[in-house]
Amino acid sequence: MLNCPGLSLCFLLSSSHRKWAAAHSALQKALQDEVPAEHPVPHGDRLQVFQDQAILYLKYLQIFRSLEEVYEQLVQPQKRRAVRMVLDGLTGRLLELKAQMVELDQSEFHYFDDLLLDLKMTPKDLEIPIPRYFLRDKMQLQRNRQMIDSINRFCGLVQVSSVQVMSLEEAIQLLQMSERARQGRIRAQFMKELIQSKRGIRRHTWRPSGLNPDQAAIQIQKVWRGFVQRRNTSRQRTEEMMFLGMVTFILETSAPSPVQLQGQWVSSSQRLIQDQNEEEYQRVQLSVKQSVLDVEGTDIKEALQDQIRQWFIECRDATGRFPEFPDEEDGGSASLFSQKTPEQVGDDITEGLAPVFFFCGVVLTDAWSGVSGAGSVATRERQEEEEGREGKEEEGEDRKKCICFFCLQVDELMRAELKNLKLVVDKTKTKAKKGNKKVSICFCMLNTPDGSLQSLCDELIMNGFLIQPQNVRLSEYIGEFSYLASTLRQANIEPTPSLSDVRQLVALYTVLPLGSQALLKKLPVAKSVLLAGPSGVGKKMLVQAICCETGAYLFHLSPTQLSHRYPGRGGATYLLHLVFKVAGELQPSVIWIEDAEKTFCKKKPKFDPRRLMKDLLKSLKTLKPEDRVLVIGTSRRPFDAEIKPFCKVYKKVILIPKPDYGSRLALWKELLRAQGAELGPSLDLSSLAKITDGFTPGHILSAVQSVLRPQRLKKLRLQPLTAAEFVPSLSRMDPVYREEEEAFKVWFSKTPLGRRKTRASKTNKEEKGGGKAGRKKKKDKMMTKKKKKK
Structure with a gap:
């Protein structure tokens, strides 16, 4: 009975109503806890206020996750819209609580490992859920398809223009040359493998053993039984280590289980019903309008x-x-x-x-x-x-x-x-409005007779400024939760944020505002974000993931491209006007400025990208609060830029550190699995995570790809992986040294948030040592008074 798909769908629908009731009661309880009493007692302890806000934040995050599941399971359009409104409200409340916690803690990163035990939560509950309806918007998907078609059409034009006209004989000769070259490559590869296999075979001359058939059979049985026993012992050892939690092993499954197939069928049927109900609802709306x-x-x-x-x-x-x-x-x-x-x-x-x-x-x-x-x-x-x-x-x-x-x-x-x-x-004649005599070059160029949206997009695609984002999810940005952050803070040691904290912050500041139009209308959010960190920490991957999660268009701006494509002051101004105009029409959009520090560099380089500085600030001011346009800058040397104008453009700064031990261990596991390797007891991942201290995710990925080549993957069954194979590749890489890490910390301390944090830490130290300091000041004052009297 439980295997019936129809009953499973009905059960899923009934469970959605139960989840909605539970989430609704939890939301009412949270609102009652948040509403102050008739005579609220003011808290003088900043830490206590922060703890209260953090508890509310975690509760709302749980409700948001459960309501997102309810929204995906509901099939009635009216109910889905009601739940959508609540989800938008919860998103705004989460951002408000986050802003309050930042003001209290003077830091973008917060650590809740001490609160998880009290609230009976796991580190997985801290992940910001990305609503799945961001990518299910039909209008957005249709626009994306149109843009992809435009890109493909442009690429097709380039290929057609490069084709040369040739005769039949020349075409036959070209095909013969290509076929002979293909056969030669195949034969060379076959001979190479044959030679390698011959070198590995031990050459023994055949000699008659002089054994009778019974003795030969006993010898064969001895070898076979030894092989079987060794294989069983190895399997039992691996199972025992897995049971004790000492190693992890991937169980290869050739096909999905019946339960997985049933779940896929139920989810696809549910989406089909949702689409049908939505189409019917839209038809009714159109009839009302008509x-x-x-x-x-x-x-x-x-x-x-x-x-x-x-x-x-x-x-x-x-x-x-x-x-x-x-x-x-x-x-x-x-x-x-x-x-x-x-x-x-x-x-x-x-x-x-x-x-x-x-x-x-x-x-x-x-x-x-x-x-x-x-x-x-x-x-x-x-x-x-x-x-x-x-x-x-x-x-x-x-x-x-x-x-x-x-x-x-x-x-x-x-x-x-x-x-x-x-x-x-x-009896007056109407006079035409007189505009400014100085007409902007950009305005004239953008309002040409052929200044349609399609022609502007073609121009950006042709010059490489409007690109297709890669299919990368934010969950693929691997990072482990920091379990000792609160313990380090109690010991007066500032913990280093983990990559998991970075992933949550990016989802909160970029993905949720880009995906929710109602949120932008009611809550002002930052329109510019800076991702700063060493090379290889995943800044570009995060930009691609933001576009993939929200279905946004990606505009790639690099200061080095300006000197070749749009030289001169007028060219840079025209380009920014063009990009921001097209981005405003194709919402949601992400404007990615690579090497953002070069726009605000202290020393003037060979080409002058500083001309973008004033125009970029003016273009940001043209964005309306409800526009789903986000400017993301990535920088690997932010300390080369002038700090004041740099932070004036980028309102939010996310400093991405090097991965800690837990994140490195998770990176080794996931990257090896992604490349097709089997994790067995012979591979010491803990040692690899230990020796790669200071290496970035990009370094680890390069080491994995350099070792796990196709020929090595074929030999994994007979020759398991070992940690020593990755050492030569890692030895040729330069890690993030302590001096570079300190340079990033010093630079961040000069940002507005870093300065506020420094002032807050100084006041806290003065309050803690107020008794001694106060007594010293009083003694000094008494001594100065006595000297004056004498």
């Missing part, structure tokens, strides 16, 4: 025109002249329909700004609510408290979208009508 357009379209247009005409009259009575109609870039007539307080209206009247009239917040708002069918504010509040308010809010949003569609048509008519009113009543 009914509004057909039935209420004329009434809406007339209501809007009457309200705008009334606004013309009221503004002329108040100011003595007709107002200026808002441009389409400013929102058009939609910008007029906003509620204002009487104080704001009074300020607008005194300043002579348009639109100014008292009923801006009353008549127009009521007209909009009457047209949209939402009623007054009190009525809307009562409707929200009833059951099914989500559907009514969706319908109200659809009606508002229809009204915005009508506003575009009405605006053209009312602009012409306002122009005629000014000519007839005021």
